[in-house]
Amino acid sequence: MAHALHEYDGLCRNIHGHSYNLEITISGNVFRSLGHPKDGMVMDFHELKMLVKAHITEKLDHALMVNSLIDPHQLEALMTTTSRIIVVDFQPTTENILQYIADTLNPLFPAGVSLYSIRLFETVTSFAEWFASDNP
Ligand SMILES: [Zn+2]
Numbered sequence: 001m002a003h004a005l006h007e008y009d010g011l012c013r014n015i016h017g018h019s020y021n022l023e024i025t026i027s028g029n030v031f032r033s034l035g036h037p038k039d040g041m042v043m044d045f046h047e048l049k050m051l052v053k054a055h056i057t058e059k060l061d062h063a064l065m066v067n068s069l070i071d072p073h074q075l076e077a078l079m080t081t082t083s084r085i086i087v088v089d090f091q092p093t094t095e096n097i098l099q100y101i102a103d104t105l106n107p108l109f110p111a112g113v114s115l116y117s118i119r120l121f122e123t124v125t126s127f128a129e130w131f132a133s134d135n136p
Contacts, residue, residue, distance in 0.1 A: 001017060001018065001020055001060045001061065001062070001063055001064075001065060002015055002016060002017040002018075002063070002064040002065070003015070003016070003017075003018075003064065003065045003066070003092040004016070004064075004066055004067075004070075004092075005067075005091055005092065005093065006066070006067035006069050006070060006091060007069075015064060018122050018123065020060075020097075020120060020121060020122060021120070021121035021127075022052070022056070022057070022101070022118070022119070022120050022121075023118065023119040023120075023121075024048070024052055024105070024115070024117075024118055025115075025116040025117045025118070025119075026042060026043055026048065026109065026113055026114065026115060026116055027042070027113070027114055027115075027116040027132075028042040028043065028109075028112045028113035028114065029042065029112055030042055042113060043109070043110065043113050051105070051108055051109075052105070055104055055105060055108060056101055056104060056105065059086070060086070062084055063084035063085065063086050064078065064082055064084060064085045064086070065085075065086045065088060065092040065097070066078070066085060066086070066087055066088070066092065067087075067088065067089075067090065067091050067092060068087050068088060068089050070087070075087070088100065093128075094120050094122045094126070094127065094128040095128045097120060098118055098120050098128050098129070098130040099130065099135075101118055101120070101130075102115055102118055102130050102132075102135065114132060115130075115132050116131070116132055117129060117130060117131045117132065118130040
């Protein structure tokens with residue numbers, strides 16, 4: 001995904017991309033039903049992957065995320081060259097994108113399953129982490 005930090009006093013004010021790496025940890029009770037194919041699961045990994053893929057990665061992959069404070073003429077110009085622009089009401093930092101991901105995913109989990117933490121790597125050495133316990 002590409003982003004640009006609005007009015008930032010460094011190179012990240014320019015549109016640039018990252019190969020973000022997202023790690024999702026969920027919590028919940030282990031389903032117990034002897035003989036059931038999903039016995040022993042908190043949530044089927046496949047269902048979790050499909051949920052994250054449908055609501056996060058397919059939406060953000062190869063998109064450009066910009067702050068809604070962007071100059072409208074600049075936004076209009078960008079829209080002539082790409083159709084995948086996500087305008088958000090926040091500075092698209094890793095920390096804010098984490099909150100966006102948490103807010104998007106939280107209501108989508110099946111009963112008894114919830115987010116425990118999210119880790120988003122912007123680069124191999126730079127990441128931010130979100131914990132449900134810090135966001136009651
Ligand atoms: Zn960046």
